[in-house]
Amino acid sequence: MGTGRSGADDTTWVAVAAALSVAAVGETLVRLAGPSVTDPYLLFVCLLGLATTAPLALRDPGAAAVPVTVAALVSLAGFDLLTVAGMTAQALVVYRAGRHGWPPLALVAGACYVVPALVDRGTVAVLLAGVVPLAAGAGIARRVRRETAEHAAARDAFAGTLLENTARGERARIARELHDVVAHHVSMISVQAETARLTTPGLPPAGAQRLSAIGDTARAALTEMRRLLGVLRSDTGDAAERRPQPGLGQLYELLDEARDASGAGTRLIIHGTPATLDPGVELAAYRIVQEALTNARRHAPGAAVDVELHFSGPSLRLLVRDNGPGSAASTDSGGHGLLGMRERAAAVGGTLRAGAGTAGGFLVEATLPTNAEDTR
Secondary structure, three states: OOOOHHHHHHOOOOOHHHHHHHHHHHHHHHOOOOOOOOOHHHHHHHHHHEEEEEHHOOOOOHHHHHHHHHHHHHHHHHHHHOOOOHHHHHHHHHHHHHHHHHHOOOOHHHHHHHHHHOOOOOOOHHHHHHHHHHHHHHHHHHHHHHHHHHHHHHHHHHHHHHHHHHHHHHHHHHHHHHHHHHHHHHHHHHHHHHHHHHHHHOHHHHHHHHHHHHHHHHHHHEEEEEEEHHHHHOOOOOOHHOOOOOOOHHHHHHHHHHHHHHHOOOOEEEEEEOOOOOOHHHHHHHHHHHHHHHHHHHHHHOOOOOEEHHHHHHHHHHHHHEEOOHHHOOEEEEEEEEHHHHHHHHHHHOOOEEEEOOOOEEEEEEEEEOOOOOOO
16 A cells, blocks of 8 residues: 655654644643642653654555554543544545545454443543544545546547547558559559550550540549558558658669579679669659569579669650579569559559560560659
8 A cells, every 4th residue: 555645744644743743742741730730650651642643644555544543542531631633633534545545444443442431421522523534535535536537538549549549540451442442443443544645556546645634633633641641650650661662862772682582693783873762752662672682582583683774855664584494484463563563554644554565575565754743
């Protein structure tokens, strides 16, 4: 059990105990003044009066309640000399005991005066039999109210935290659904519209214009979806979503990782003057290279890989070429890797083709506009 006392409480109760002790001794001397009272008896009674008040200075309410109650009962039953200060100290000590975690002791101390009140029926005994239990009950009620308020505050804090975590989890789930399902289908609309425009023979100009508009609308929808995902993920606590997205500046690290993982030679070749690209284009280029390197490790383990960047005017031409068998890589795990790369390219208004290279191996070639808006 805690003492329930702070430094300020200690000072206060020491002062109260000192004041009541002085009052108890003074009242005892006044009540016993006379030639018939011997000095040893007077000294004993004064010490007994001190015992009914001085323990209030003790830090532990339980340790204070026991000596005060015992001394008060001895003074009342044995000498009929319980002072007003002693009665006050008795009421205060049971109040403290009830308030600070000793309710059984407070109730027992209060009940101790019932028997003297019934047997003696003196004014002091009856008064204490009524006041002390009331003081103990007041202390216990104060403690119960405080604990109830603390429990209510803790419950409200827990409910608020649970609600906040639930809301974050739901936002994260919606963000995943939008990213993994809706964005995929919108990307497919963009890819299919662009593919139909470029591969449909005899397509009228109006039809080509409409397919181009469909692709532009799909890319604009992806842009708005990306912004919405940023809002949904802004407070989900997912640190991975808050890191800056990679771009061409991280290709060196990506190639180093690929080289370490495969043990094969990996080169980065740059043609032309590197230009500052739209962040969406840089992210698409990075992801295409990342997926192409993964495919090369999976289908052509040990094959050397060259990554070429051709900066020329309004477009970036990206080539990832390995010297492996070529045919195995064309059947990439159900085509999801190649499909993902095509979606990345189409999402920023570019194109991508993949297949066997003219000099052997497998070739991924993407053409991306240098000024496209990031529609991921």
